[in-house]
Amino acid sequence: MNDQDHDTVRASQSGRGVRIAELVGAARQGSEDALGQIVTDLSPLLWHVARAAGLSPRDAEDVLQTVWMRLVAHLDNIHTSAALTGWLVTTASREAWRVRAEERRQLPADQELLAELPDGGPGSEEQVIMDDQRHVLWTAVGRLSARCQELLRIIAFAPRPDYVAVAAELGMAVGSIGPTRGRCLAKLRALLDAEGGPR
Amino acid sequence: MTVSDSGGRPSADEPLDDVDLGLLDDIRDMFDATDPMPADLPERIRFLLALRDLEIEVARLTAQEDQPALAVRGAEQSRTITFDSDSLTIMIRIDANRDGTVRVDGWLAPPQRREVELKTTADPLTVSSDEQGRFAFVRVPRGTAQVIVRPAAAGRSVVTPAVIL
Numbered sequence: 636m637n638d639q640d641h642d643t644v645r646a647s648q649s650g651r652g653v654r655i656a657e658l659v660g661a662a663r664q665g666s667e668d669a670l671g672q673i674v675t676d677l678s679p680l681l682w683h684v685a686r687a688a689g690l691s692p693r694d695a696e697d698v699l700q701t702v703w704m705r706l707v708a709h710l711d712n713i714h715t716s717a718a719l720t721g722w723l724v725t726t727a728s729r730e731a732w733r734v735r736a737e738e739r740r741q742l743p744a745d746q747e748l749l750a751e752l753p754d755g756g757p758g759s760e761e762q763v764i765m766d767d768q769r770h771v772l773w774t775a776v777g778r779l780s781a782r783c784q785e786l787l788r789i790i791a792f793a794p795r796p797d798y799v800a801v802a803a804e805l806g807m808a809v810g811s812i813g814p815t816r817g818r819c820l821a822k823l824r825a826l827l828d829a830e831g832g833p834r
Numbered sequence: 835m836t837v838s839d840s841g842g843r844p845s846a847d848e849p850l851d852d853v854d855l856g857l858l859d860d861i862r863d864m865f866d867a868t869d870p871m872p873a874d875l876p877e878r879i880r881f882l883l884a885l886r887d888l889e890i891e892v893a894r895l896t897a898q899e900d901q902p903a904l905a906v907r908g909a910e911q912s913r914t915i916t917f918d919s920d921s922l923t924i925m926i927r928i929d930a931n932r933d934g935t936v937r938v939d940g941w942l943a944p945p946q947r948r949e950v951e952l953k954t955t956a957d958p959l960t961v962s963s964d965e966q967g968r969f970a971f972v973r974v975p976r977g978t979a980q981v982i983v984r985p986a987a988a989g990r991s992v993v994t995p996a997v998i999l
Contacts, residue, residue, distance in 0.1 A: 667884060674883070675876040682871035696875060697894070700995065703879050772860055791862035798850070820854050821846040828843065 652796035655716035663710045674703055677720065680792040681727045687785040688731035694738075698730045717800035720793055725804045775826040783819035874978070878996040881953075881978055885993055890982075893917035893924060893994045917981070917994040924981055924992065928999055935973045936999045942967035942983065949984035954999075974999060 655676065661669035681702060685695035705726060706713075713719050776784060786805055793801040802817065816824075844853075882892075897916040917924045923943040928936050942948060945967030952959045955977040963969040979999045983992040 667880075670883060671876075671880040674879050678876045678879065679866075679871045682875070683865055683869075686869055692872070693895075696872070696878075696995075699875065700879055700882055703883060707883060769860070769864065772857070773864055776861065776864075787858070787861055788865055791858045791865065795855070816844060816846055816848050816850055816854050818846045820850075820857065821844050823857065824844045824853070 651794045652716040655719060655794065656714070659710065659713055659716070659719055670707070673719070677723060677794075678703075680720070680789070680794075681723055683792045684724055684727040684789050685731045687788045688728065689735060690731055694734050695731075698727060698734060701730055702727045716794060717797045720797035721800040721804045724789065724793070724801050728805075771827065771830050775823055775830065778826055779819060779822060783822060786817075786819050787823065874998060877978060881980060881996040882993075885953075885980075885982075890993045891919045891921060891990045893919035893922070893992050895995055895997070915997060919992045921989070922983060922992050924983060924994060926981065931973060933973070935975055938971040938974050938979075938999070940969045940971075940981070942969070946986065948986060951982040951984065953980040953982060953996075954978070 655673065658669040658673050658676075662673060678699060681699050682695055685698045686692075690698060702723060706719075706723065709722065713722060776787065779787070786802075789805065790798060790801055894917060895915060896918045897914075899914045900911055911930070913928045915926050915928070917926075924940060925943070926938050926940040928938055930936055938952065940950065940963070942950075942963050945965060946963065947965055948963050950961055950963055950969045952961075952971050952974060954975055956975050959971050959974065961969050961971060976999050978996045980996045981994040985991055
């Protein structure tokens with residue numbers, strides 16, 4: 636894992652990033668409480684990594700448990716918030732893909748198509764009441780490529796200062812001077828502009 | 835609002851601006867609303883991590899079933915949960931007691947005598963299964979709980995994921 640590189644491109648010293656780095660230090664010293672706070676802070680991000688990969692809620696829970704168990708063994712190598720977030724996202728993605736591959740192998744052929752459909756992504760909007768602006772955004776997100784939808788969903792849950800680390804882990808281009816908008820956000824904004832929305 | 839230098843479309847190479855960050859916040863809110871992480875998941879993971887130093891075999895929750903109450907008194911409904919691990923299947927049935935606690939009846943397969951612990955939000959409870967593999971915790975506080983089957987002479991503890999009683 637290339638943790639050091641991400642450390643050097645850390646975007647900013649926002650409060651959250653510093654706090655997480657301190658928690659990692661305390662967790663390494665054996666503080667259950669610090670580890671617990673990290674779990675509480677970053678589990679939503681990992682939930683959306685697993686769900687964006689198309690896992691069922693139950694499988695997503697299993698993936699989170701596995702990833703957190705593995706982190707404990709790996710804590711000695713992690714010193715910053717960006718390194719932590721990057722490692723967690725990569726490990727969760729790999730584990731999610733492993734679980735999906737396993738399931739596909741076990742599914743009879745006629746169920747395969749069903750397994751391809753991730754639930755909970757754009758398309759389940761009827762579950763929530765949204766104002767017009769939200770609706771426009773939701774529709775625009777739904778028009779992006781599946782890959783862009785997945786990337787934006789995950790990055791939206793990453794701690795701000797770790798945006799770059801997460802984007803890099805996910806294979807997004809990262810500018811040399813700092814975080815750039817990237818293809819997916821540019822495309823989303825073009826779609827929203829075309830809608831004549833306030834953005 | 836923010837217009838890029840050329841007055842044209844926002845380019846992928848430009849630095850992230852406030853509009854982008856606002857969009858990411860909105861995307862986060864949308865997915866929070868449509869597909870929220872179960873609120874108790876972090877707590878269950880913390881619970882599991884606290885057990886990590888033990889030599890353990892982790893069982894997987896394989897079936898969960900709610901049954902409408904057959905009995906008239908007390909119990910609103912009964913819930914059955916099955917966990918599987920390599921060496922053991924653990925089935926538990928949860929029934930509400932009238933005093934607000936729950937009763938947990940369990941079976942081990944293959945049937946065997948083992949020491950069975952229930953880790954709860956209060957003190958852990960310990961009982962032994964009989965040779966049919968049956969065990970029971972008659973009064974258990976509601977909340978997060980986890981079953982730990984202690985090893986036979988040689989072997990590992992089997993631990994279930996935490997469930998909400």
